[in-house]
Amino acid sequence: xxxxxxxxxxxxxxxGAEMLxxxxxxxxDRSACPTFVFPFGDGAQQAKDFAALGADVQxxxxxxxxxxxxxxxxxxxLRACMAPGKExxxxxxxxxxxxxxxxxxxFHLEAAFAAGIRALRWEGEELFLGRQTWSGxxxxxxxxxxxxxxxxxAQGAFLPGERGEKSGSITSFAPLIPGGxxxxxxxxxxxxxxxxxxxxxxxxxxxxxxxxxxxxxxxGKLATHLPGxxxxxxxxVCDCGWxxxxxQIGETGADVAPELYLACGVSGASQHLVGMGRSGLxxxxxxxxxxxxxxxxxxxxxxxxxxxxxxxLEVLAEEKKK
Amino acid sequence: xxxxxCVKAVADRLPDLGPSGQExxxxxxxxxxxxxxxxxxxxQMRAKEKDLRITALCAGPPSWDGVLRRAVGMGVxxxxxxxxxxxxxxxxxxxxxxxxxxxxxxxxxxxxxxxxEDGMQAATGPMLAAALMLPFCTMAMSMDREAGGLRVSCxxxxxxxxxxxxxxxxxITVQTGIYPPRYPRLSLMLKADRMEIPVLxxxxxxxxxRLRLAYFESPPPSRRVHMLTGSAEEKARExxxxxxxxxxxxxxKLEEGP
Numbered sequence: 001x002x003x004x005x006x007x008x009x010x011x012x013x014x015x016g017a018e019m020l021x022x023x024x025x026x027x028x029d030r031s032a033c034p035t036f037v038f039p040f041g042d043g044a045q046q047a048k049d050f051a052a053l054g055a056d057v058q059x060x061x062x063x064x065x066x067x068x069x070x071x072x073x074x075x076x077x078l079r080a081c082m083a084p085g086k087e088x089x090x091x092x093x094x095x096x097x098x099x100x101x102x103x104x105x106x107f108h109l110e111a112a113f114a115a116g117i118r119a120l121r122w123e124g125e126e127l128f129l130g131r132q133t134w135s136g137x138x139x140x141x142x143x144x145x146x147x148x149x150x151x152x153x154a155q156g157a158f159l160p161g162e163r164g165e166k167s168g169s170i171t172s173f174a175p176l177i178p179g180g181x182x183x184x185x186x187x188x189x190x191x192x193x194x195x196x197x198x199x200x201x202x203x204x205x206x207x208x209x210x211x212x213x214x215x216x217x218x219x220g221k222l223a224t225h226l227p228g229x230x231x232x233x234x235x236x237v238c239d240c241g242w243x244x245x246x247x248q249i250g251e252t253g254a255d256v257a258p259e260l261y262l263a264c265g266v267s268g269a270s271q272h273l274v275g276m277g278r279s280g281l282x283x284x285x286x287x288x289x290x291x292x293x294x295x296x297x298x299x300x301x302x303x304x305x306x307x308x309x310x311x312x313l314e315v316l317a318e319e320k321k322k
Numbered sequence: 323x324x325x326x327x328c329v330k331a332v333a334d335r336l337p338d339l340g341p342s343g344q345e346x347x348x349x350x351x352x353x354x355x356x357x358x359x360x361x362x363x364x365x366q367m368r369a370k371e372k373d374l375r376i377t378a379l380c381a382g383p384p385s386w387d388g389v390l391r392r393a394v395g396m397g398v399x400x401x402x403x404x405x406x407x408x409x410x411x412x413x414x415x416x417x418x419x420x421x422x423x424x425x426x427x428x429x430x431x432x433x434x435x436x437x438x439e440d441g442m443q444a445a446t447g448p449m450l451a452a453a454l455m456l457p458f459c460t461m462a463m464s465m466d467r468e469a470g471g472l473r474v475s476c477x478x479x480x481x482x483x484x485x486x487x488x489x490x491x492x493x494i495t496v497q498t499g500i501y502p503p504r505y506p507r508l509s510l511m512l513k514a515d516r517m518e519i520p521v522l523x524x525x526x527x528x529x530x531x532r533l534r535l536a537y538f539e540s541p542p543p544s545r546r547v548h549m550l551t552g553s554a555e556e557k558a559r560e561x562x563x564x565x566x567x568x569x570x571x572x573x574x575k576l577e578e579g580p
Contacts (some may be wrong), residue, residue, distance in 0.1 A: 070459070089391070093359050114533070134439070138339075138541070143535075167362065180457055187483065187485070190463075191481050211431045222402075224334040235499070239499040239502070273544075294549070295407040296543065298545050303554050303557060307554060312558040312562070
């Protein structure tokens with residue numbers, strides 16, 4: 001059994017360590033040989049660090065940059081450097097361009113595909129893969145009999161194991177030349193992250209449940225009672241234009257870790273939770289008692305914000321007079 | 323220019339916990355949120371470009387005709403359903419059925435939603451591009467027509483964007499936020515309800531990966547929540563007390579003016 005762990009040129013060592021942990025679970029008792037592959041980019045500098053985790057490393061195009069890849073070009077390279085057999089697996093990070101490339105690669109290889117796997121186990125000859133579905137409301141377990149398989153691995157889901165006793169070998173190959181007709185034209189910072197959002201002591205986060213700009217005004221008033229606080233929001237709130245995108249928290253927005261995270265009307269989709277999981281105290285207000293966020297909060301309040309926020313502001317005003 | 327938008331139906335209700343059962347076909351369905359954004363994107367393109375026609379395509383059972391009718395209600399010109407019943411948990415199965423439909427429609431541009439609300443794999447678009455050997459990009463946040471193709475801004479990690487030029491024909495998946503999807507118009511819905519939706523028979527020729535959906539669980543909680551109880555006012559007071567206790571509240575400085 002072969003397991004390829006595909007990484008980009010800027011991948012963190014921790015991402016590699018987590019992938020190796022997943023690979024070792026797949027390869028458990030099956031004489032697997034997990035190998036890190038840097039199909040493009042500047043892998044040469046990182047190769048030693050990754051080899052020290054205890055897996056072999058293959059690098060292509062040492063010294064190259066790989067910043068200007070298109071999904072099509074990346075796919076072209078990957079198809080050129082891999083030919084998995086029936087027992088083999090390919091792992092990629094569940095991030096950025098890999099999300100686009102992995103399913104297309106799986107299709108070409110006629111391999112099974114699963115995105116964002118968070119848990120793994122074998123039952124006899126069936127490999128079970130756990131992954132988040134329905135915005136994190138359901139953990140789906142897939143059963144796979146026989147490879148090949150291409151999976152993306154959710155970040156933070158697998159605990160890095162101990163380093164191997166000895167470093168893996170490092171092999172360099174000639175550069176892979178990306179093909180395809182699409183062209184990379186540059187990067188844009190996008191909305192970026194609002195000044196102070198990452199550093200804020202307190203974040204008052206708005207979800208679709210605030211109902212609209214009026215609800216946000218109320219949250220703004222609440223925030224004036226909380227010194228050092230800033231308003232943030234979930235993706236749907238920014239999509240609706242209630243908050244600018246630079247206030248978005250989650251997978252495609254900011255990663256934050258305030259002392260207090262006050263989530264108002266945020267359902268707790270998995271894409272949002274990855275951006276605030278390291279927060280201190282998490283208070284969740286939502287009218288839906290089944291909202292997934294209640295499973296990821298410290299204090300829960302089931303109330304409709306439209307009624308609860310004015311009441312909360314009244315109580316604050318009273319306390320002020322005391 | 324012919325734009326084909328792939329749409330799918332998603333159940334209104336969460337799947338039950340436990341072993342995955344077959345849907346009985348009677349439950350409520352709606353158009354996948356990301357796909358409605360893809361339909362809107364096509365309609366926005368048509369508003370700017372003459373001689374652009376839009377076909378909505380789905381690969382599903384007859385009960386999915388409803389989402390095609392909704393797409394017509396939103397304004398697409400035509401609809402086609404590839405008759406297909408899901409037989410694998412692997413997303414390549416559906417992509418192959420859609421590819422069969424594309425062979426009939428011969429599009430210049432294919433638009434898909436970035437992902438499904440249910441599986442959230444973001445796999446169908448890239449797989450369909452692979453099946454048709456088309457240039458592709460995913461999670462588009464904006465796109466502009468240029469000579470011979472499109473300039474597309476795609477979402478990357480942490481809100482960054484990567485810009486690509488894709489020649490036609492190509493496939494693009496769109497992220498929510500590119501355009502807010504419109505509601506169907508009543509007059510168009512009346513037309514959609516009367517129209518006969520063409521159906522394309524599909525038979526699989528490739529063996530599919532042996533991947534099955536075994537069962538659903540509740541995701542494990544990451545924290546142990548303490549739920550506040552009582553009336554709204556009692557909860558508000560308890561929350562204020564908690565915030566005050568931890569030193570997060572500034573009750574002294576509350577000067578709201580005269």
